[in-house]
Amino acid sequence: MPARDAGAPGTRGAVRLVARAELRERGWSLLALGVVLGLVGGVVLGAVAVGERTATAYPRLVEAVHLDDARLIVPADRPALIEALPTLPGVADAWLTEAWVAQVGGPQVQFMSLAAGTASHPGLVTPVVVDGRAADPAAADEVVVSERVAEHGMGVGTVLPLRMLTLEDMARFAVGFTPHGPATTVRVVGVARMPAWGQALPDVLAGPAFARALAGTGIGHSAYVRLDPGPDAAARFDEAVAAFAAAQPSIVGEYLTPGVEHPRAPDPAVQAAERALLLGVGLFALVVGLGALQVVGLGLLRTAGTARAARSVESALGMTAAQSVAARVGAAVPAAAVAGLLGAGVVVAAGTLAPLGSQARFEPEPGFRPQWALALAGGAALAALFLLVTAAAAAFAWRRRALAVPEPAVPREGSLAAVVGGSLGRWPTLLLGSRLAQAGTRRGVPPLVTTLAATAAVAGIVATVTVGASLDRLVATPERWAGGADITIADSREPDVVALAEDPRVAILAITDTSYARLGSGGTLGIVSITARKGTPPVALVSGRLPTAADEVAVNPRLAAERGLSAGERIDTLATGGAPHPMTVVGVAVVPNENHGPLGQDLLATGDGLRAVSPERNFPLLTTHVYARPGAAAALAAELGGRLELAPPTVPDAIRNLGDLGRLPDVLAVVLAVVAGTGLAHSLLVGARRLAREMAVFSVLGATPGQVRITLGVLAASTAVPAVLLGVPAGLGVARLFWWQVASTIGVGGDIAVPVGPIALLIAAVPLGAALVAAVPARRVRTPAATSLAAL
Amino acid sequence: MTQQTESVAGTPAPGAPGPALVVRGLRKIYEAGTAPVRALRGVDLTVHAGEFVALMGPSGCGKSTLLHLLAGLDRPDEGTIALDGTRIEELGAQRLARLRRRSVGLVFQFFHLIEHMSALENVSLAALVAGAKPAEATARARDLLDQLGLLDKARELPAALSGGQRQRVAIARALANRPTLLLADEPTGALDSDGAAEVLDLFQRLHAQGQTILMVTHSREVAEGAQRLVRMRDGRILADGEPSGPVEVPAGLRVAR
């Protein structure tokens, strides 16, 4: 402890005395600032808490459900693989369940798969039940379903009459069959949450009693595997499974995913949505935090400034700067405590907020989840911040007291403001306004901070509304994600297609074929072809053109971004037989895909191109996309639904995740506007009040109240105009960068939609609003012109 | 409208029609704090064109209040003010502002120059407010600074000038609209004796050129430089006459005392 300053009991007493006096005089205004900092700081920390909950929802769910490292479905005609699975290379632990495919009775032909294990496995695949309850292990007729299925009307209480398919039934799927397996009825008792459902993890899960009752009647087994920790375990396991599959072909190979699924692989759709959310939350916290700091900082500075006379007395009495500052900090302790408590309270209250947007679907513990550690640390940080800013303001005020009146600099000849002031000198308001503005920028920190903060806010608002508009456009424009068909038929045949093409209610008819192509350099790429059978199906071409020859492909924006592919480059695809069959990239296009997960296959080829590179197949069913004429879709669907398996027009997960952001960008923009607007208004009011003397002089010279108001308005606008000039392009730049990232992650075009209206409004509103706000105190300046001059 | 087109010197010839200022029964009450302050309790005053009047009185007797009412910065509670024949006591803020810009020049004890503007700009600002074109305003400001011996300081900011120089800039500013009436509230109060002498000398020169001046002062010496001395006390005119000659005491006051 430094002995000199605080050591003597006399001076310590003096510090305490001054602190007490300070508390008496400025206690209430300190408390008000403490409340502001506590509330706003709490909101910032609350945003951090919600951000954390949002960012960790997915990994926490992965933990909570003991997500498997690998999963696969093994048809019953591969018994050797089922037997060997627990001992395959790379496997640390495995859980085997039996898998069924059932026909569901109802007005429409519908099939579903389900799985059940004869015993549950605590360390592998334990879905979190978010509605209802888990299936009773002793009840053979209880199932839980995925949220995905529950959303389509199969929630708790739904009764499902099932007729199981045998493996032979399934092999005749394309040809037509009646199920030969046992019939049973199950009831949905719960809705469960998992990070990823897939073919090997069916949307309907039953319990051990069900598994025992129907043992041996399924089409095979679903296996969930915990891999060894080593980095190559996955590859070794995949390789071993592939070897078994090659040795023992299955009669249903065409219908089941051949390989191993790796559910832990990061889902780019999830990542893109999460990145958007976290950026938004971060921006929100930053702007609100800066706004609060500005308001509280200016407030404390003003509070410290009013104590100047007292401080002169103190220095005359021999108190040092450190002691004077210490007294002020001491007086601020109660207000700091209030700030800390309030902030911590807001953080705890933020525990009631669910993760933002689509991430709420991954929250393993829905409901109140307070973050005590953050509340404690954040509250302490807010209290400390309050004391720190108090100390800084007190030190600043002490230093200013010691300084002589600063020598104003001579206006520079030819400076922008001088030129503007000169040429516009015809109007005295502009001459005075520009000179005062010039002086304001020279007076240093506050106006500069105001302009910078306003610039950041404008940029943030522009970026947010632009990303929001791009998002809205994407979700509302199915062509952008190769969607938009009214009806998709999964099991149509050539005669169906011919009939549909002749149907006058059908506007556009397209057939897609999906497969994969092997690469010379190893690995595979998904490939899809679109064949128009009537009209021109909409395809979202991002750049270049669509393929027209068998050796041409368009690539998905995601692949283009990942591998830096552009038109003219070649992909080393292999022909069906294994010979090299390189394909040339002719463009970038959004490629359709019925699967969940990331949008689109990798490559879009012609029908010939797809056949040239994909494995030999003998699959008579066609996936047909029908774009009906206006108003005809419903009737058409009802007519076709009785015979064919229709997929309703679904929105891909990636788009749905983004769509879940909903009005969040707009809400964020409004919050930004309100916070930044309040901060700007506050500092403009303070600035205008500081000019009371100048305005009184102006009034004495004969300026009308209107001219005084205009002058203050011009001044405020001169603070706001640079914010708009810099902020709008900066915001558009940020939005462009960010949106390109999101778009290429999910595989759509990365061009932004500029919301011209809102941005034009902002450009007009910021300087205008600033001018209006600053003109308000002119009302007060006007009347006591004489008084205010007499007082000076 | 045509105004006087000559420089400062161009004031109406003696014997021009009507007095520059006629004040009758002026009362002003400030409703501040607990008790209302009766700052003016019935002031009658006439100032003829071309006169140089000094106004003296103890602190708080209402001198500044009177000046502010005459300048149209505030409105009286009772009484009339006729400036150049125009009644101003009932005018709105807008009309008062126009009146100030056309007919009144005001000089303060503490100058009240705009710190961020050069001497020249301070003066031309007033001319601009009065309606001059920019070139005209700059020319008039230069001319005034020249007459007041400050041309070499035209580009300086007020902070770079001495007190006397600053007050002269303030006077130049007050003259930039060629006012009918120049009002000065203790213009020498913040100056040393050299500065005070400078300003008084300037006022006398302006007076010689025909400028009508009403100047509040605490200094007997400065007051003696004027042509006529008016004494105030407790919100009333106490005496009126030659600064050094016999003093005429208004009849009503004698009764009141």
Ligand SMILES: Nc1ncnc2c1ncn2[C@@H]1O[C@H](COP(=O)(O)OP(=O)(O)O)[C@@H](O)[C@H]1O
């Ligand atoms: N704006 C005001 N509000 C309240 N009282 C005022 C105001 N201006 C002046 N006064 C009071 O009116 C009286 C006259 O003031 P003033 O005209 O300034 O006197 P002088 O200039 O002669 O010193 C004083 O008592 C003063 O306190």
Ligand SMILES: [Mg+2]
């Ligand atoms: Mg006074």
